[in-house]
Amino acid sequence: MNEPVHLTDEVLNEYLDDALSAELRAAADDHLRACMTCTGRLAELSELFSMLNGLPEVPLERDISPHVIDSLKSRTRAESASLSNPTLRLGVVLAVEVVGALALIGLVWPEALDWVTQAAGANAMGPFTALLDEAARISYSLSVVQPLEAFLSSLRAPSIPWASASALVTLLSTSAVAWLVGNGILLRAQRPTSHRSDR
Amino acid sequence: MDPPSDYDLAVHARRGDAEAFGELVRRYQTSVFNVCYRMMGNRQEAEDMSQEAFIRAYSRLATYDAERPFGPWIRRVAANFCLNRLASKAPINLPLMEEHEPVHTPHERNLEQTTETADRARAIRQAMANLPPHYLAVIELRHFQELSYNEISHAMGISLPQVKSYLFRARKLLGEALREHE
Numbered sequence: 001m002n003e004p005v006h007l008t009d010e011v012l013n014e015y016l017d018d019a020l021s022a023e024l025r026a027a028a029d030d031h032l033r034a035c036m037t038c039t040g041r042l043a044e045l046s047e048l049f050s051m052l053n054g055l056p057e058v059p060l061e062r063d064i065s066p067h068v069i070d071s072l073k074s075r076t077r078a079e080s081a082s083l084s085n086p087t088l089r090l091g092v093v094l095a096v097e098v099v100g101a102l103a104l105i106g107l108v109w110p111e112a113l114d115w116v117t118q119a120a121g122a123n124a125m126g127p128f129t130a131l132l133d134e135a136a137r138i139s140y141s142l143s144v145v146q147p148l149e150a151f152l153s154s155l156r157a158p159s160i161p162w163a164s165a166s167a168l169v170t171l172l173s174t175s176a177v178a179w180l181v182g183n184g185i186l187l188r189a190q191r192p193t194s195h196r197s198d199r
Numbered sequence: 200m201d202p203p204s205d206y207d208l209a210v211h212a213r214r215g216d217a218e219a220f221g222e223l224v225r226r227y228q229t230s231v232f233n234v235c236y237r238m239m240g241n242r243q244e245a246e247d248m249s250q251e252a253f254i255r256a257y258s259r260l261a262t263y264d265a266e267r268p269f270g271p272w273i274r275r276v277a278a279n280f281c282l283n284r285l286a287s288k289a290p291i292n293l294p295l296m297e298e299h300e301p302v303h304t305p306h307e308r309n310l311e312q313t314t315e316t317a318d319r320a321r322a323i324r325q326a327m328a329n330l331p332p333h334y335l336a337v338i339e340l341r342h343f344q345e346l347s348y349n350e351i352s353h354a355m356g357i358s359l360p361q362v363k364s365y366l367f368r369a370r371k372l373l374g375e376a377l378r379e380h381e
Contacts, residue, residue, distance in 0.1 A: 009367060009371070010363065010367055013363070013366060013367050013370060014363065017341070017348070017366070019347075019348055019363075044374070045370065045374070048370055048373060048374050048377070049342070051319065051323055051377070052323065052338065052342040052343075052373070053342055055237070055320055055323055055324070055343075056316070056320060057229065057230070057233045058232075058233060058236060059229065060228055060229045060232040060246070060249075062246075063225065063228070064224065064228050064232075064246065064249055064250050064253070065221045065222075065224035065225045065228060066221075067250055068220070068221065068224050068250055068253045068254060068257075069217050069218065069220070069221040069224075071250070071254050072217040072220065072254065072257055073217050075254075076215070076217070
């Protein structure tokens with residue numbers, strides 16, 4: 001003999017939450033009319049719903065609004081004080097500039113390393129000697145009266161790929177702009193502040 | 200002169216008017232406190248959480264749609280705040296001591312103490328306090344804030360099947376706890 005198929009707990013939950021589709025709800029209603037077991041389970045769950053929904057609200061013993069308002073006002077004061085404090089602003093600007101400079105050095109560093117490596121070449125004496133050699137070569141070129149070629153040669157050596165050179169120019173331009181902006185902020189921070197009224 | 204509407208107060212508060220927000224706090228502090236009390240299970244902690252929830256809500260006023268009622272929004276903020284707090288700390292099941300029970304008005308005292316309601320309410324609160332945080336949150340949002348499954352899913356950032364599963368399991372645990380209590 002087959003066991004009767006009952007409604008699942010999930011279906012009973014969704015039934016009471018009114019979350020079943022119309023079709024499923026009608027099917028559940030049909031089943032509930034014929035099944036005392038499921039009707040009992042539904043009643044039990046329904047009682048839990050009633051208990052939860054009937055849980056009384058409790059009164060708040062004190063008004064918390066003054067504390068909230070005070071917190072908000074002191075927070076606002078602290079924020080505006082921190083923005084108007086010249087020392088703090090100066091510190092922030094300096095910190096930003098230092099971080100920016102370090103970032104720029106970090107960006108340029110691989111290119112600079114390549115440049116030094118190329119300048120050094122196979123010379124075991126290091127990049128400084130290589131630079132001196134380069135200077136001597138340029139001087140020699142000048143002495144044999146090939147000024148234009150020497151000039152061009154000095155531009156080419158040590159060679160910087162055009163793409164890298166453009167990247168360097170971009171970085172230098174960016175740092176210049178950052179420097180100008182930073183100084184602008186500093187000047188504003190040092191300017192005597194007039195008493196403003198918000199009203 | 201009519202008192203300012205929630206909409207007006209919210210708009211002023213959004214512009215930085217702390218006093219306007221204070222009026223909203225006065226209007227909704229009891230319901231927010233009850234959200235926190237149901238979820239934290241401890242009166243003092245619930246008061247602290249209510250204050251923090253309002254302060255947090257103030258900084259998030261930009262996300263509030265002033266065309267919608269303020270009450271449900273602030274209660275959802277409080278519920279999420281409590282959920283985060285509960286989820287971030289080790290489970291502490293503070294017993295609901297007598298001093299944690301509310302000091303009722305005479306009318307409420309008559310209602311609760313002269314019937315079995317007080318005992319039943321205490322049992323429900325204790326059973327809720329023993330629920331895992333996410334189960335507690337879905338119970339709060341479904342039964343006390345009357346959100347639909349979809350709204351709960353959106354408010355908690357969980358899937359619809361998870362909402363159903365959490366609700367089903369939470370009710371099962373609550374039912375078992377209340378049967379044990381009887």
